[in-house]
Amino acid sequence: MADSEEGFGLPTTPADSEAKELQAEAKQDTQLGATSKSPTSPQAAFTQQGMEGIKVFLHERELWLKFHEVGTEMIITKAGRRMFPSYKVKVTGLNPKTKYILLMDIVPADDHRYKFADNKWSVTGKAEPAMPGRLYVHPDSPATGAHWMRQLVSFQKLKLTNNHLDPFGHVSTGGGRRAPRSVLHPRVASPTTIMAMSPIPTSIVLAGITQLKIENNPFAKGFRGSDDMELHRMSRMQSKEYPVVPRSTVRQKVSSNHSPFSGETRVLSASSNLGSQYQCENGVSSTSQDLLPPANPYPISQEHNQIYHCTKRKDEECSTAEHPYKKPYMETSPAEEDPFYRSSYPQQQGLNTSYRTESAQRQACMYASSAPPTDPVPSLEDISCNTWPSVPSYSSCTVSAMQPMDRLPYQHFSAHFTSGPLMPRLGSVGNHTSPQIGDTHSMFQHQTSVSHQPIVRQCGPQTSIQSPPSSLQPAEFLYSHGVPRTLSPHQYHSVHGVGMVPEWSENS
DNA sequence: TCTCTCACCTT
DNA sequence: GAAGGTGAGAG
Structure with a gap:
């Protein structure tokens, strides 16, 4: 797939010329963040600190959209699995000389538990109390704004696991059979999508x-x-009971009328819906997408969702229809299509060279909140934008500017995310004046969170992550918002993770 | 329901 | 060549 991500709500109000230039460069990226503009908003201080121009663009938007349309889900193992598509963003509007920490965490999209029955995900009950979450710190952190803006910021090595005891710091999304009780929520930008977790067989x-x-x-x-x-x-996998049937012959595209996923029809909005932006009271602009009401966490009525990928046990009900996605996305691998990333990353120099190695990346810090959120369902309105629906999103990213980087206000983990009904999100660590930060001076100058949203479903040891309901247009993948720097770690979670339980595993 | 293992692939 | 990621089947 070509690296084309244009036409997806590009920024229209760059904060400064530099941001404009970067935006131009990011023209093919998806806009994830918007700008805080209102001087009277709660974000005013933030704006004054220069956070207003920060924008985050989701890389490979089209691919994300494809997964979103179908209903993204993934199998999560105890060993940890990477997300796919990988989470890559382009950040603009940072102060080139200021150091930032880039974080990502996963939060529940809602407080429900789901089960997969009758070919659809349905709510089976209320989710259990959220567990303390973890934050995945990008291995390059801390780094200057120039560094972050120089190339794509990739969280490709982030792993999700359902093992909350994971010693490697994988992001826990919870597990066990209870699975999809929540939808995860990316938090870097306006959550326009939902990430729900569901218990899925294997x-x-x-x-x-x-x-x-x-x-x-x-x-x-x-x-x-x-x-x-x-x-x-x-042939290798065939069992005695089942005949050898090429997979290509056991896929079927079922008509809407016969789809077991029949339900409300999800209509991917036109570009107009994707690109338009709204100004929030707090000064954070968001797209129209943000105004959409929360939708069924697991809508599976789309045309794409009506495509069966049958196994041998299902071949009786399958025909030979080919998957519509096969060709379009077969042209190039993600790596091949990402010349920008590939060419620029190796050229990184300066402060963070020590983070460049594989081993160093595995040592990416993980942080967990000391206490679980009181409300498992993130109220986005509480966060920064009152037009932000309390809809779970998939991942979020926060950019935190900081001065000294002695210690982060979170429990440290070594490397990955463990799973739980969480939604990955990039979260910022900055703007705390908490004692945990170290001293009486705020470590961070400002912070902006950005998020976009895929849905994460989770199931037992193997958890699946699902994409957002189509009613929530993933179109608006740009967003940013600030957080008062006076927040304590606890407050931070109130802001970024209200209800978002970045982690709680439930392995049985 | 969950873990292990497999073949195949990329890095 | 080694390490690691992937979906899927076996048990």
């Missing part, structure tokens, strides 16, 4: 997702392949 249940991943994830390339390979593989 494989992805939503049709289309598997194929999408196979076609796009280079590591799953082994599942692509010719008919010969299909036959070979099927």
